[in-house]
Amino acid sequence: MAEKLYTASVTSTGGGRDGHVEGDGNIDFDxxxxKEMGGDGAGVNPEALIAAAWSACFNGALQLIMKNHDVDVSAHQPEVTADFSINKDPSGEGFRLSGVIKAKFKNQEQIDNAASLVQEAHEFCPVSKALRGEADIEAGLG
Structure with a gap:
């Protein structure tokens, strides 16, 4: 297992998808x-949280990759959008997750290798890796 650099700890209470999360000092919300899944839409949902984490992590990875390839980040500031969905499983049992991440750059036409930078960031980004199933995870009683 990899050397831990940081661990976030967040606890869910209430109804899970219709409950409360709290922890790590900055997280405390419903x-x-x-609405698309029968809720009132008055709070954050798990898919939005994953999309936020993925876009932020990917943007950081992309900027590192840009620097490694001598691309001026300030002149080509990236903007990263993650779309993350919950879907009915085709088997009819349960749900499956899916996502798409897209990056665009300021003055993108001036970057010859923009697409390869994005692909390299996708290979490097820890959240992208986890979403591809490359995470060391476990479940148990607390």
Missing amino acids: VRPP
């Missing part, structure tokens, strides 16, 4: 199902 979680609510989106």
Whole structure:
């Protein structure tokens, strides 16, 4: 297993997707199902949280990759959007997650290798790796 650099600890209470999350000093809010899933949409949902984490992590990875390739980050500031979905499983049992991440750059036409920078960031980004199933995870009683 890899050497830990940081661990976030967040606890869910209440109804899970219709409950509350708290922890890590800065997280303390209600979680609510989106209107599309029968909720009131008055809170954050798990898919939005994953999309936020993925876009932020990917943007950081992309900027590192840009620097490694001598691309001026300030002149080509990236903007990263993650779309993350919950879907019905085709088997009819349960749900599956899916996502798409897209990056665009300021003055993108001036970057010859923009697409390869994005692909390299996708290979490097820890959240991208985890979403591809490359995370060391476990479950148990607390």
